[in-house]
Amino acid sequence: MKKYLVQFKPFLIFVGIFFLTYIVLTVLYKFYLNSFGANDLDDITLIVGRNTEQLLKLFNYDVIIQKSAQYPWMNVLLNGMKIALIVEGCNAISVMILFVSFVTAFSGKLKQTFLFIVFGIVSIYILNVIRIALLTVLLLCFPSQNHLLHGVVFPLIIYGYVFILWIFWINRFSKYAG
Template identity: 65%
Template sequence: MKKYLIQFKPFLLFIGTFFFAYIVLTLVYKLYLNSFEANDVDAVTNIVGRNVEQIMNLFNCDIKIQKNQLSPFLEVWYNKKRTVRIVEGCNAVSVLILFVSFVIAFSGKFKATVLFILAGSLCIYILNVIRIAILTVLIYRFPENVHILHGVLFPLIIYGLVFLLWIFWINKFSKYAK
């Protein structure tokens, strides 16, 4: 048994570190979410909504994003039609937790790890805001394709970026890069 523990030590360290970071970050995020009333929209989701509105205003879109009065989500009105809603799951925090946990599990030098987490998180956040803005327009124009757009194409884009960032991290900066 000891032979196998030694043989698989790098893998076991990765798995242990990944799950530890993932669980800690998820619990911290859960505590953050629990600080809001049941019908409130959390601050991160509100910021995402504001950023979506700002980016669409750059393109002179007829956009209005407001809090739903009965439920904890933001309504996105595009061309005077309620097109999509932004819920807590749309703010990409769960994707960021996954990204950060992986980078920590494959950590490199402290400074490089922190800088990569910050830069990668910013890239993911910006892509997520752009994703919601484009999704709003596409669902307005092609409402019959909501499932393929929201359920397949756009998750593929956001998780594709995360995957590419992981590959870049492992090959360039992690302690396993050499």
């Protein structure tokens, strides 16, 4: 048994750090969410909605993104039509937690690891705002493609980007980079 523990030590350390980081960040995020009422929307999601609205207005779209009075979401109105909802899950925090957990588990030098995590979180946030804005416009043009766009294409884009960041991290900066 000891032979296998020694043989798989790097893998076990990776898995342990990954899950410990993931669990700690997820629990902290849940505490954050629990600080809001059942029908309230968290501040991060509100900022994502505001930034999405600003991006669409930058491209001269007639857009209003407003908090629902009764429910924990924001209504997205484009050209006066309700096109979509922005809910807590749209803020990409869960994707960021996954990203941070992986990079931490494959950590390199402390400063590089920290800077890469900050870069990753900021770039995921920006990509997510672009993703929501683009999804809103595409849903206006192709409402029958909601499942394909929201359920397949856009998750593929954000998770694909995170995967590319991970590969870049492993090959360039992690302690396993050669």
